[in-house]
Amino acid sequence: MNRTVFFVSESTGITAETLGHSLLSQFDTVNFEQVYMPYINTELRAKALTQRMEEAADRDGARPIVFATMLNKEIGDILKGGNCFYVELFEFFVDPLAKELGVAPSLKSGQSHAITKPSYYTKRIEAINFAMANDDGIRPDNFHRADVVLTGVSRSGKTPTCLYLAMHYGLRSANYPITEEDFERGDVPQLLYDCKHKLFALIIDPQRLQLIREERRPGSSYASLKRCQDDIRQAQQIYKRLGVPVLNTTTQSIEEISSQIIRSLKENQESGLVSAMKVQ
Amino acid sequence: MNRTVFFVSESTGITAETLGHSLLSQFDTVNFEQVYMPYINTELRAKALTQRMEEAADRDGARPIVFATMLNKEIGDILKGGNCFYVELFEFFVDPLAKELGVAPSLKSGQSHAITKPSYYTKRIEAINFAMANDDGIRPDNFHRADVVLTGVSRSGKTPTCLYLAMHYGLRSANYPITEEDFERGDVPQLLYDCKHKLFALIIDPQRLQLIREERRPGSSYASLKRCQDDIRQAQQIYKRLGVPVLNTTTQSIEEISSQIIRSLKENQESGLVSAMKVQ
Incomplete structure (x- = not known):
């Protein structure tokens, strides 16, 4: 069995790649074709990626998996609407954390691997x-x-x-x-x-x-x-x-x-x- | 405001640290004291960590945040039971992925950063x-x-x-x-x-x-x-x-x-x- 996986982000994509790769390692009988797609930060790039999703689906006979960390909703929605199993890695965590900390998230992308300190x-x-x-x-x-x-x-x-x-x-x-x-x-x-x-x-x-x-x-x-x-x-x-x-x-x-x-x-x-x- | 954060895993903890750090970068007004805790792979180590949680809670005046990737339920439950805001990073993803792939997860820890290939x-x-x-x-x-x-x-x-x-x-x-x-x-x-x-x-x-x-x-x-x-x-x-x-x-x-x-x-x-x- 062959499945294509895209690691996608508006910035470096390192977080998407790291968690996505960890999750995939739980399914070692599947052969994953892993594609790293950093800097999907325009609607044009997102649309081009949905095209690649179609090609992967045709090739594999199954829709690709997309691991994403998209803070920009417009771009994220384009990817989500593509022919894929879409996993947004921030989705379940940002709101509960905001509540716990009593602080609103900045929703700025690319902070994690930038020179912030x-x-x-x-x-x-x-x-x-x-x-x-x-x-x-x-x-x-x-x-x-x-x-x-x-x-x-x-x-x-x-x-x-x-x-x-x-x-x-x-x-x-x-x-x-x-x-x-x-x-x-x-x-x-x-x-x-x-x-x-x-x-x-x-x-x-x-x-x-x-x-x-x-x-x-x-x-x-x-x-x-x-x-x-x-x-x-x-x-x-x-x-x-x-x-x-x-x-x-x-x-x-x-x-x-x-x-x-x-x-x-x-x-x-x-x-x-x-x-x-x-x-x- | 000061909050202690523990990145915890049974193995290298690199995934917990990477996603946890990404999530924290959304809250740049909070001063996080970040503690990396790899190889929490025994109940004894987990219990010692709950003790450190108490110390952090006393020091900060607020319970610590724990970002974990624990596949061993027994050890994970010890941490979850501690005085902390517990975030299990695999929780929401493994089952839906298993369903999509039609394959059961191996639940083996430490596969992501091991020499698997x-x-x-x-x-x-x-x-x-x-x-x-x-x-x-x-x-x-x-x-x-x-x-x-x-x-x-x-x-x-x-x-x-x-x-x-x-x-x-x-x-x-x-x-x-x-x-x-x-x-x-x-x-x-x-x-x-x-x-x-x-x-x-x-x-x-x-x-x-x-x-x-x-x-x-x-x-x-x-x-x-x-x-x-x-x-x-x-x-x-x-x-x-x-x-x-x-x-x-x-x-x-x-x-x-x-x-x-x-x-x-x-x-x-x-x-x-x-x-x-x-x-x-």
């Missing part, structure tokens, strides 16, 4: 720059300035996770690659022990690691299964000595790992280990 | 690696392999935007910094003209640019207002000659700029300029 936005951008400048252990002397430090062997997922933490939570993220040198010494530098309260170790299945390294340096000893297995085994011994949380990047996405790191940092924060941290 | 997940991670390896014009000869290329003067927002496009849309993103050398020549290399169909230029207010550069190299001529104004003026002349879309990073977030880029690439795609692209 410049200080928090600047913090996120600075965190991204910090992550770029402190990737791959370039500046271990900067670890004391980081909110979170990751460690792991080469290609275990440190960089994407650091970037996600910086981009979404405004966390100044750094990472330290465990290398041959650490294995020879049988330990990592004292600097890592000093930031144990904000340090997380990444692990990955050796088979998966081999595939990733093979892509990077085909046929190298660096990419051999034996070397990957050795690296992981020795890294695990070091993690044990460090006594830090170990997260598996084979089975978990950067979103899941980041959320677990946030949860763990919060727990440390509540026990007074790290300074206060909020979403924004 | 390894090929798409791998594509995203590879796009991040590509963005890292092709930042700051390191490899202009790689532009033909990129899905999107950004250009702009130093510190105009190229890197964070490239990383966002890679992380969220799996787009192989590269960027080219316009420098003194281009100004002296009065033009950019032919390579940029060759990728015009996927090229976007970034602009930023000179005052804002000065602040950012001043942070990076305090007191330098690079950070002077005069230099920033000159850079922007000369860049604009080059953009005009290139004839590519110009996006403003002073007023728009990386989310907004990325969505506009996606929309524009889609339009080029529909007109046959670039190859097919979907959300996933």
